[in-house]
Amino acid sequence: MEEYGCFIQYLKLSKGVVENEPRWKNEAITVEGLGLVNPKNVYKFYNDLHSHLASAGIDGVKVDGQCLLETVGACSKQTAIVRASEDFFPREPVSHTIHIASVAYNSLFLGEFMLPDWDMFHSLHQAAQYHGSARAISGGPVYVSDAPAKHNFDLLKKLVVPDGSILRAQFPARPTKDCLFSDPTRDGVSLLKIWNINKHTGVLGVYNCQGAAWNSVARKNTFHKTKSEGITGYVRGHDVHLISEVALDSNWNGDCTVYSHRCGDLVTLSHNVAMPVSLKVLEHEIFTITPIKVLAPGLSFAPLGLIDMFNSGGAIEGLKYEVIGKGYEVEGNSNAEERLQKLSIEVVALVSMKVKGCGRFGAYSSAKPIKCRVGLSEVNFAYELASGLVTMNLHDMPPKDQKVHSVEIEL
Template sequence: MTIGAGISVADGKLTVLGNTVLVDVHDNIVVTPATGGALANGAFVGVTSDQMGCRRVFPVGKLQGLRFMCVFRFKLWWMTQRMGTCGKDIPFETQFLIVESQSESGGSHSDEGGRVGVDESSVYTVFLPILEGDFRAVLQGNEHDELEICLESGDPAVDEFGGSHLVFVGAGSNPFDVITNAVKTVEKHLQTFSHRERKKMPDMVNWFGWCTWDAFYTDVTSEGVKQGLESLEKGGIPPKFVIIDDGWQSVSMDPNGIEYKADNTANFANRLTHIKENHKFQKDGKEGHRVEDPALGLRHIVSEIKEKHALKYVYVWHAITGYWGGVRPGITEMDHYESKLAYPVSSPGVESIEHCDALKSITTNGLGLVNPEKVFNFYNELHSYLSSAGINGVKVDVQNILETLGAGHGGRVKLARKYHQALEASIARNFPDNGIISCMSHNTDGLYSAKRTAVIRASDDFFPRDPASHTIHIASVAYNTVFLGEFMQPDWDMFHSLHPMAEYHGAARAVGGCAIYVSDKPGQHDFNLLKKLVLPDGSILRAKLPGRPTRDCLFSDPTRDGKSLLKIWNLNNFTGVVGVFNCQGAGWCKVSKKNLIHDENPETITGIIRAKDVDHLPKVADEKWTGDAVVYSHLGGEVVYLPKDVSLPITLKSREYEVFTVVPVKELSNGVRFAPIGLLKMFNSGGAIIELDYESKRSAAVAMTIRGCGVFGAYSSSRPKRITVDDGSEEMEFGYEEGSGLVTVALRVPDGELFVWNVTIEL
């Protein structure tokens, strides 16, 4: 028998808190207790063997008859979710796995968050394959229902490993707490990365933005950037940040290169030829001619748009290797980076999952890989130039390509860590707001090497012209966030505000806790939609956490099972928010290896909403909260009082959504029940409530600080006596619906940025 805290292997069984999770466990599987970690019930699982080979696969034991959810890579760059009940359902390249088992004791009691009335019969076991030395572990299943550990270095010369700490296993009764504490325990063990909570979040995530990609692709110009910003500003929705995506850099093909031009005009065979901008971003620039005066380079357009449009942040795109094809060797201006052609070698797991044009191009043409010993110089010179031009941050793309280039560099883990350490050091030096978005980076080589990077693109791209992509985009981000959200704040990607699925995408981003930005072409906007997301000053009502599926959705498949809705929960300062989406009908096809519509006419589905869907709601409620809540529906405009443990039905047709604001009810000293909702026209209404004070200054009075403008709503069991703003200096007219208890008051558009109203309601 080998034993860790709450985890044991004995008699061929892996047992977790008394529940059997794996059977027929192999004799060479060992358990090592975690020491000093954040999770009491957790241990490392490893193997004993000859510990030789650059790629080894070790069967652990059989998983049968237990529901699981995993996130796995369906592309070299990106993850998505898979649900199942047995080992053979676990795909190659699974980087996170959570299994549900039923406790024999059962029962219902308070959970770790103090939540009452929660069914605690379930035990949640999380499996985190991690890094050990120069090796990276990943999970997969086999035809015998066995869970396997695949261990690889990415370099034939790196073939010796320890094997004792390959997978961390943690367990408990609250899945979200288990995952958080498991990642924190691994953080303490590896000491190579930091949990999201310890990272500086760049301020750009709190503002509305625009990205040039879907508007212009690589044909973007400085004039196009100006047109896009002007177009949005004219409609009363001013962007406060812009991302100048691929298309600004100086690139070219090798003379004998083979062109691979994607539909979006990116040529994957191009390589970086200079760290400065191309002629399209030089003042009066001409192709083939480079200006020497920095004031006539990128700085001229950045200065102009910041001054004219009151932009706070300008980011630009670049690949982690400079460009898709890397840095071109043999160019005088780039020689000191010592780039050499390298040819990607994908792992067998990645080779089995998709055909990728970008990877095919890079494999055919090679990639100009900067000498890892010179890569800090490369990043620092690039970023210092950008910073001197007024750039505030970078979107760093194509990151997972590094895992294919480890041969000759000590393996994939060592190469990735060297690059990420250099990248983060350069960001810290040149972009003090931690201005970086990590992209195409869904591998654990990078995640477990990121000490500072705080924002990560959470799914494959928004594809405006692919009808099969929209519902699975929302579902993939939500489930990926269960894992990714422990490392960084997930970024839901840009979307089009004028699009058949625009409201669906917008609502999801409102509950995602993410930056909100669009990629509209100039003149093609839906300002009515954007006003549900963006305040007149360009700020957004961002929720506090990464948005994740509710507990009762974790093991259901809302894209394929024909019966489940996807519910995504988040928290504000004093309220919760739940977005509900009918995502049925489309998903990733493992045969054709692309998103497909598998049901042209998905059924209408009915589900339920409960206060406990907002998992951490007790943390923002009054300490004497009884469990009663008020729920406000964004589209329905209805206020419903939900007594503790009572549910509200919700019915959605295919591709429909609804957003619910969930507010704990407070009973005041005079018996009046009250719950502030927020700005009713915004998707995330409750995000407007910055401060909330019950009866501290006078009895039967509620004082609130509200950010934004429009109709503010609250629930009250009796009609208020008076509502004032600005500490009582101005009495406001208000409405009151006797039947629903909805109180409404109109807050005018303020003059200043991030303006707040001090509102007092006397009851």
């Protein structure tokens, strides 16, 4: 290690950290210090390490312990990522609901100046869907620490597209405004709602986190008595705090479509109308929320994205609406005024989207599309008249030189 100029760095703990958690005085990392590579040699160190691993057939690594909240004052000079919670503990049932609540509320603070990391999880685990869905909407990194051959690929496919990338949201996820002063871990009546935003859609995760909390007497997390039946909460379009910023209409009236990942239901919600959702402990639901674009009277549209993935709207990289009016005169002899009254307008709308990844693509349309195209090819699609759900299959990844699919829907 001599060629990398390594040295020992001792932690500088503030009085507040020591008062809140006295154990830090005797932590090995405090007493014995931490070995670090000279920043000038970091590139060479990682290049040598990763080259060796790559030659052995390894194509990915997990780097842990890059930043500690207790030392964020000094680490944040060179890195912008910080763990937002305690570790993921696969063998501690008491930890799972608390983990989701902790990362969401901590991100409210940390997300203003750091990139919160919601930690790894196991894809083959009884709470894997619960944890995985939260990572998908977190806005941070998504990674698992599965043991070899112990994977749930059905779950992983909801998180990662075939090229290894994720559908990452735009910001650190945070609790909704109506959750800020409730306690969804122990009040027995509250669900936790977590929002984030994509380029053209919003995403809202709803979690039942009741049943366990920090015990200040025992100084550890413990279970407490809670309801076994479901708790009912309510979802609104403006639960996604910045939803108006992705509406491609300065006169948007607040109407949204809401797609349920777990149930596969699509509904439209008028401005400020609430939709009930009931969940038992350790249950969750992910909603894709999209502003409805009114293209013409009786003709409206809202994209959803790759609807089999948790953060479906993260697949939509570009969105453009074009409305074309075609006029024609009704047959018959009449004067100019009568002809004007008999003039009919046929409205044709073209929705153009840039879509990342592959899978089942969905959108809301108030009318059955005339045709759908992927690239230059017209493709089959399904349309549910009752809900307005349009679906089509993007069977393959986009060509490497394009990176995204060009999807067009004509209405």
